Amino acid sequence: MDVLILSDAQIRAAVGAADVVDSQDRAFLLAAEGDGVRSAHTHYTTFAPDGMAFVHSAVAAGETGVVFKAGTQHPRNAERDLPTVHATVTVHDPDSGRTVGVLNGTTITALRTAGGLVSAARALSPDRPHTVGVLGAGAQATEFVGLMHALLPVDRFLIWSPRLHALGRAHLDARLADLPVEVAASPRDLCERSRTIAACTLSRTPVIEGAWLGAGTTVLTMGSYAPDRCEIDVACSARAARTFTDLPEQALRSTGPVLEAVRAGMLKEEAVHPIAEVLRGDHPGRADEAETVVFHSNGLGVQDALLAWRAYAAARSNGIGTRVDL
Known part of the structure; x- marks a missing residue:
């Protein structure tokens, strides 16, 4: 026993x-x-x-x-x-x-939160080497980078956080020392140079702006799980051709960027899809490579x-x- x-x-x-x-x-x-x-x-x-x-x-x-x-x-x-x-x-x-x-x-x-983002990235991001941007340099960001590097084709990681910006590479977790990691000059620099972007923060104000995104970007958030937390701005939500979450009914109650975009008339409730549709093969994720897609993780x-x-x-x-x- x-x-x-x-x-x-x-x-x-x-x-x-x-x-x-x-x-x-x-x-x-x-x-x-x-x-x-x-x-x-x-x-x-x-x-x-x-x-x-x-x-x-x-x-x-x-x-x-x-x-x-x-x-x-x-x-x-x-x-x-x-x-x-x-x-x-x-x-x-x-x-x-x-x-x-x-x-x-x-x-x-830490593992399941980062693993959920990597699950979505595996379903939505390019299946060839590309640049992955990570906003945040804490435990969740470190786990995300490690899992992405192990399982997906990544050319390099661009990372930015306020503390990393102030303290430099010495602030990076030691587990990232041998990985292809570069410190971005700013959130905008990171977004403009990345094809997949993960927001691993607890920010109540946007760290990703829609104006910074290139064609075909995949945006992933893990910290926008409450109505008062918005890691992306409404322009980013409006730019997304597809919006996915772990569970739409929960996102429509508590995901800040989803609620903001719905209130602004830029996103219809029925246009919020579960990532399971892509995992099952019922939804292609994006219609073509130029589309921007967003995935929000609430945590289940x-x-x-x-x-x-x-x-x-x-x-x-x-x-x-x-x-x-x-």
């Missing part, structure tokens, strides 16, 4: 880049189907500046037991050189509900559940982790 404890290093030993992104493909497909997933989430602001506490829970029929993720988000932690998100994930036996695993939730969050409990369960199952099968009798 032991419980398997998995640290950051043990989770990474159990699942590789392909496992992470494949789990997110599957999560998006299950979320769009609806019937095979049950989930709930709650969050509230704490007394810390910009602090938030959250609990996400999900189960996928026949694929996972119940998975809970509980944690906090503190955007100002970047100034302390600490992760923005601190969390713990518990996984439970599908039949009895017994707790069978406790995982580092910060790692699961089933994403945590699929990745956490795969990490737990792989670790138990391969003797990874620490077993504790609670």
